Amino acid sequence: MKADRLAGPLVILSGASLFLATTQIDVLSGTGSLSARAFPFVLSGLLVLCGLILTIQPQDTPLSGVVHALKNPRTALFASLFLLYALTFRYVDFRFGTWVFMLASMWVLGSRNWVELLVLPLSVSAIVFVLFRYGFTVLLPVWF
The missing domain is CATH 1.20.58 (Methane Monooxygenase Hydroxylase; Chain G, domain 1)
Known part of the structure; x- marks a missing residue:
């Protein structure tokens, strides 16, 4: 099949x-x-x-x-990370939660380049936040 x-x-x-x-x-x-x-x-x-x-x-x-x-353990771990991100989305600052999710996901999926791990999660969470908050005026959970 x-x-x-x-x-x-x-x-x-x-x-x-x-x-x-x-x-x-x-x-x-x-x-x-x-x-x-x-x-x-x-x-x-x-x-x-x-x-x-x-x-x-x-x-x-x-x-x-x-x-x-x-059956790969990475698949289950990534799915668990995504589920945790989705369940805590409403309660955690979008920028922080997205940064942690991306950092952990990249590590689980095999990224070990420290520059990549430093730059990508920070830039993606910042760009997506600015795009949705100010471009589309969608309210996202924030702490401050």
Whole structure:
């Protein structure tokens, strides 16, 4: 069995679940910027589209190879880091939480270049914060 034949419907289901969860996000009336629902709706649509592509035109990746990669301890550790980041997102300053998540993820995924570990997490968390906070006027959790 091709791995994409199984992954496609799972990605479609994930996109549909995200869409349904997004409908529960409260929207403030009268705001001139994008609502809090905008990006999750776009992401859910992209997930459904990617799932359809995977299902209709699967690649030649065998399912056994994907299962072997999923059994890698790094995969479980990265998934745990992401889950921790998602569960603490509302309570931790966005800049700090994103920096810690990126630093830990890069280390888990094998990055050992100290310049890379110093520059990338700091710059990505700062750029994403400025883009969303001031470019899109999306409120993010901050401590100060």
